[in-house]
Amino acid sequence: MTARSLSAGIGRSVDYDRLLNSLGAWALALIWFLPLIYALWTAFHPGEFATRFDPLAPLTLDNFARAWEAAPFARYFLNTVLLVTFILVGQFVLCTLAAYAFARYRFPGSSILFTLVLLQLLVMPDILIVENYATMRMLGLVDTIAAIGLPYIASGFGIFLLRQTFMTVPKELEEAARVEGAGPLGVMLKVYVPLAKPTYLAYGLVSVSHHWNNFLWPLIVTNSVETRPVTVGLSVFSAVDQGIDWSIITAATLMTSGPLLIAFLLFQRQFVQSFMRAGIK
Template sequence: MSRYDRYLFSTGAGLLALIWVLPLLYAVWTAFHPSAYEANFTLSAPLTFENFAKAWNAAPFARYFFNTFVLVTVITGAQFVLCTLAAYGFARFRFPGRDILFGLVLLQLLVMPDVLIVENYRIIHALGLVDTLAAIALPYVASGFGVFLIRQTFMTVPAELDDAARIEGAGPLSILWRVYVPLAKPTYLAYGLVSISHHWNNFLWPLIVTNSTETRPVTVGLSVFATTDSGVEWSVINAATLMTSAPLLLAFLLFQRQFVQSFMRAGIK
């Protein structure tokens, strides 16, 4: 690659980064300054945490954060268990119809989740789970992408390790737990970040199946307090937005290197 090409790609990447970061910088500015300085970018503007206090008191965010934490923990934990078992079966066992079943798993990746909203809601309603945390979590306890990603990692594990473990008397589940899972830790980290990010930010499905404060996650809770009697207060809204997005931004910054490396090891470009 020539020096000109490197400059061209670097400039393009810089422009894309600038387009992404400008809204975030504006949100940070308005959240930490009084509403009178929403469009007045001056160094003499006073800093304040009042917007965060207003946002926290304007809605039951403690409950929203608790609901979201429970949801992402349960969903991600269930996906780890189910996707690991399915991926191990597809990677190391031969059985009739294996390729067809794995093809169906891949086919699921081509179906937009929004297409299934009506049918999913009918099932949740028939089970009597509307307006519960279980209603939000149930359609996501398994993931075709998780099965595919973990299977790709398991396929790179040498079969000789299986033979050595069997000689020591280990069974299939013991081999899975003691050999495959430790070697796939970077993949679990990457998939965990993807899953947590998706379900932390999920909005449409929780909006449809929840009706009360007791079951709303932060995304739905953020949308219902956006206006006040005096109209929209962007400084308060941006403060609430930073509160809800800060955990994800912090997690990605802490695990960015492992996140990228795990996808590279899985063979996904």
């Protein structure tokens, strides 16, 4: 076998592997998109077309109007926006301070403390439900938005992600800021935080997505419409108010998940780039 034929055979093998990878990716994408396609079809067509396909079926927005009127979705959305904003602001403040300290300061026990922060990533939040509920009841916060958000204010993942980003900032920039008279807090706010904006954006998308979709803990700690987020409201709405009217249920589901899909499509490039800069896959 000549060198040319050997290289040609290797090239065909590489192309074959790439073809298999592409087919596998398309198959997984199709499986992922099938529920979304069904939801789109059902939500935009009358109820009688929920279980059968008819290319001549008329399009309608009545399902969204009926879903919006059948449950207090305006209140659910307001509660959810307040919740994710409360959690995100608290996480940004605490994670920034902790990450800056771990990245730029060496103090006794810093390695042990950072290890404990990383160990938090190994603990499933569901394990702490009983203790968290007992704490919220002791504080008198049950059935409040604060009770949903307080257990998530300190994020080990956020501290780790920001620490990795802060460690890539050249120390010369910090020294230049100190020469100009900036203190430790000023250096953090004027040098480190602006350079970590892509990381904040990526972490913000992860945090908002997680807490927007969180279901179990809000279901346990809330009892009234005034404090329910949209995920809990959707479950109560679909189970009690509308039964098995899939057109209404899918329309409500699209209204619930639509903001997250739009946000990710708008910021997906910054989302991926920020994790690449932090060295995280």
